[in-house]
Amino acid sequence: MRPLYGLFLLTFRELWAKKVVLGLFVISSLVLLVVTFALNLNVVEGSLQGLRLFGQEATPAPSANGQGASEGPQLTLTNVVVTVEAIVAGMAYWIGILLALFASASLFPELQAPGRVELLLSKPISRMQALLGHVLGVWVLVGILTVYLMGGTWLIMSIKSGVWHPRFLLSILLVVGMFAVMYAAVLLMGVWTESTALALIVSYGLIFVSLVLAGAESIGPLLGSVGRPVLWGLYHALPNFSEVTELVVRLARDDPISSWYPLWSSLAFGGVAYGVSGYWFVRRDF
Amino acid sequence: MPAAISVSDLSKTYRTGLLSRSTVKALRGVSLEVPKGEIFGLLGPNGAGKTTLVKILLGLVHRSGGTARLFGTPVQTPAARQRIGFLPENHQFPGFLTARQTLHVYGRLADVPQIRREEKIDELLRRVELYERRDTKVNTFSKGMLQRLGLAQALLNDPDLLFLDEPTSGVDPVGRRTLRDLVLELRDEGATIFLNSHLLSEVEKVCSGIAILRDGEVVRKGTIKELTAVERVYDLVSTPVPDDVLDDTVLRSSPDGTAPAPDLRAYRLQADDRATLNGVLDRLRAADVQIESITPLRRSLEDYFIDVVDPPSDVDATG
Structure with missing residues (x-):
């Protein structure tokens, strides 16, 4: 277990040493500072009486029952809390994952570089353990950053408002889970090609494709007899990154989830990609 | 073990x-x-x-x-x-x-x-x-x-x-x-x-x-x-060998050997078999020559390596 733990720690430290990760930590801290000090909720007996952002009034004057003015969407305390949390969750999902992929994409190709891989694989550690230690190191650091940002936001908003909805915490698992899925693509390309650039192109490409696949129901009928099954094949085979955004936001807003399928199919893709990565890594000559 | x-x-x-x-x-x-x-x-x-x-x-x-x-x-x-x-x-x-x-x-x-x-x-x-x-x-x-x-x-x-x-x-x-x-x-x-x-x-x-x-x-x-020993060739250090013995045997002055002391000389001996080697040694003793040392001739590892890895133009030993 010691060598596995050693590689876990090495990966963790290596990722932490990347400026992008430090940047993510600083941005997360700024978001938490804004949520803590710049967002002021005037709550009286459980109702929102006013909302100030950076000292400026951010809502129309509330009515007597604590709700906003009659024009536009009604602004309740719960609405404000879940909206803030949903914004942070959406940010963590899109910006956080994209930047975390950018920061971590070079790690495995670097680990396999001549001069590094010999030092690692000549130790009494199996290749599967080496891969596992690396992957766990990446997951755990991204998990810590996600918990710091999203968990911190949830805690601050809940304390400030008195509105606690623990379901939001599930969205943390979704963000980390989807990072893990997309990192599987990065790892697969890293093991196969040892190219950081290609790993990033493929993972970002999959995210872009998922934007198209999210509209499969509307696009499908427009396609011919060949295009339609291809589109549906891709929809089921590739990660549904874009569609999972809706799950994250729905969890953050405490809305019901109609289907978890985009998440399950994405996790299946991740599982297969990790399996293939492991198989190739074990069989490779260095 | x-x-x-x-x-x-x-x-x-x-x-x-x-x-x-x-x-x-x-x-x-x-x-x-x-x-x-x-x-x-x-x-x-x-x-x-x-x-x-x-x-x-x-x-x-x-x-x-x-x-x-x-x-x-x-x-x-x-x-x-x-x-x-x-x-x-x-x-x-x-x-x-x-x-x-x-x-x-x-x-x-x-x-x-x-x-x-x-x-x-x-x-x-x-x-x-x-x-x-x-x-x-x-x-x-x-x-x-x-x-x-x-x-x-x-x-x-x-x-x-x-x-x-x-x-x-x-x-x-x-x-x-x-x-x-x-x-x-x-x-x-x-x-x-x-x-x-x-x-x-x-x-x-x-x-x-x-x-x-x-x-x-x-x-x-x-x-x-x-590996670096040259077959049946020896370096011999002894007191000076009389010329008549030197002419009659397979013993020659060493081309590159230097004797360790002023009263000693370095020779090279090529004996095709054990009997020849012992015969030469017997003659030296009979001529009252004092043998200081006799050692098989060695090449440097580099010379040996170059001889083994043909062609000699590629002398780098890295793999």
């Missing part, structure tokens, strides 16, 4: 190109044994298969056939690497770590417990003369310092078998001597050392046994003394 390294009929074929159609045979039935406690040198021209052999022993490359064992354990199992240390030629440490942190990281990977690591790291940093720089980031280190840190890394788990791949590459003469002394000390402490170096003079100074690879096959193996 199993040998430190035991390789039998080892082969490796690399498959390259689309659908792995083209093949390169890097090793063809290599067999050799390295006994414990020996400094063993692996030599060969570029592309001979030395690197492939070392990488198979370290589990970096999968063999295509044959067997390879370290202390009796098949090399494909991680346990085989429990008792080994390895210094790769162009190793790269994560630049953001200090010397001490680097050794902690690789010590942990080598399964060295924390308490042992704490003791060992300070001891090794002193031994490789990096203790003063222990808290300096390794990306500021010179090539020689990195090489010494690499050696410290390889020694963290008190290895019984140490693989050194071009350990003196890029190291200045003083550093080279430090490394050489360290290798000899380790041998004296009981470690087996497997040295892959193109500096034949270094190999000659420290190794007892060698193997020469060419085109993926072991073409020579044995001790340096055995």
Whole structure:
């Protein structure tokens, strides 16, 4: 277990040493500072009486029952809390994952570089353990950053408002889970090609494709007899990154989830990609 | 008692190109044994298969056939690497770590417990003369310092078998001597050392046994003394041999020998068989010649190596 733990720690430290990760930590801290000090909720007996952002009034004057003015969407305390949390969750999902992929994409190709891989694989550690230690190191650091940002936001908003909805915490698992899925693509390309650039192109490409696949129901009928099954094949085979955004936001807003399928199919893709990565890594000559 | 390294009929074929159609045979039935406690040198021209052999022993490359064992354990199992240390030629440490942190990281990977690591790291940093720089980031280190840190890394788990791949590459003469002394000390402490170096003079100074690879096959193996001895030619140092004896025997003045004392002379003797050699010695004794020493003539390892690896135009011993 010691060598596995050693590689876990090495990966963790290596990722932490990347400026992008430090940047993510600083941005997360700024978001938490804004949520803590710049967002002021005037709550009286459980109702929102006013909302100030950076000292400026951010809502129309509330009515007597604590709700906003009659024009536009009604602004309740719960609405404000879940909206803030949903914004942070959406940010963590899109910006956080994209930047975390950018920061971590070079790690495995670097680990396999001549001069590094010999030092690692000549130790009494199996290749599967080496891969596992690396992957766990990446997951755990991204998990810590996600918990710091999203968990911190949830805690601050809940304390400030008195509105606690623990379901939001599930969205943390979704963000980390989807990072893990997309990192599987990065790892697969890293093991196969040892190219950081290609790993990033493929993972970002999959995210872009998922934007198209999210509209499969509307696009499908427009396609011919060949295009339609291809589109549906891709929809089921590739990660549904874009569609999972809706799950994250729905969890953050405490809305019901109609289907978890985009998440399950994405996790299946991740599982297969990790399996293939492991198989190739074990069989490779260095 | 199993040998430190035991390789039998080892082969490796690399498959390259689309659908792995083209093949390169890097090793063809290599067999050799390295006994414990020996400094063993692996030599060969570029592309001979030395690197492939070392990488198979370290589990970096999968063999295509044959067997390879370290202390009796098949090399494909991680346990085989429990008792080994390895210094790769162009190793790269994560630049953001200090010397001490680097050794902690690789010590942990080598399964060295924390308490042992704490003791060992300070001891090794002193031994490789990096203790003063222990808290300096390794990306500021010179090539020689990195090489010494690499050696410290390889020694963290008190290895019984140490693989050194071009350990003196890029190291200045003083550093080279430090490394050489360290290798000899380790041998004296009981470690087996497997040295892959193109500096034949270094190999000659420290190794007892060698193997020469060419085109993926072991073409020579044995001790340096055995291999570099010129068959049936001897250097003889004695009191001056009378001219009549010199004319009648196969004894000639040595072309390059210098006698160790003013009253002695150096000769070269070519005896085709044992009887001839003894006959010459009898004649010398009969002529009242005092023999100081008689030793088989040796070539330098470099001359021997060049003779073995044909064509002689490619004299570089790296693989």
